[in-house]
Amino acid sequence: MSGPLLDRIDIHLQVPRVEYEKLADRRPGEPSAAVRARVEAARAVQARRFGDTRKLNSDMGPAEVRAHCRLDEAGERLLRAAMQQLNLSARSYHRVLKLARTIADLAGSERIAVAHLAEALQYRPQEMG
Structure with missing residues (x-):
């Protein structure tokens, strides 16, 4: 796929082969009900943020990203470095911030922490930034 097309996909994951030991592990994972509760x-939070518009973080335009995806100094430094090192486009910049906002929401955090931003950045395609 071309760079501009890949740029429109928010989350890129490579899923490695699962080893037998992990599959045979009898310890329970996180229950689906807990994941569902976190997503709900x-x-x-997004419903309160956007009122009756039924918008989600992924629907934010540039002005809303500026209003709802503010970073502290450490976050700004990380994003600036990522923009340069990963050669991120303007579209990627906004997608990373919207994804970081969603990750923060899932964590129950009002602010986007550096860890949320770093997680969002790791979902960018490795070959294009």
């Missing part, structure tokens, strides 16, 4: 809580 994040959706409720």
Whole structure:
């Protein structure tokens, strides 16, 4: 796929082969009900953020990104470095911030922390930035 097309996909993941030991592990993982509750809580935060518009973070335009995706100094430094090192486009810049906002919402955080931003950046395609 071309760079501009890949740039329109928010999350890129490479899924490695799962080893037998991990599959045979009998310890329970996180229950689906817990994941669902976390997603519902994040959706409720977004509903309050955007009012009756039924918008989600992914629907934000540039002005809304500026209003709702503010970073502290450390976050600004990380994003500036990522923009330069990964050669991020303006579209990628906004997509990373919207994804970081969603990750923060899922974590129950009002602010986007550096860890949320770093996680969002790791979902960019490695070959194009």
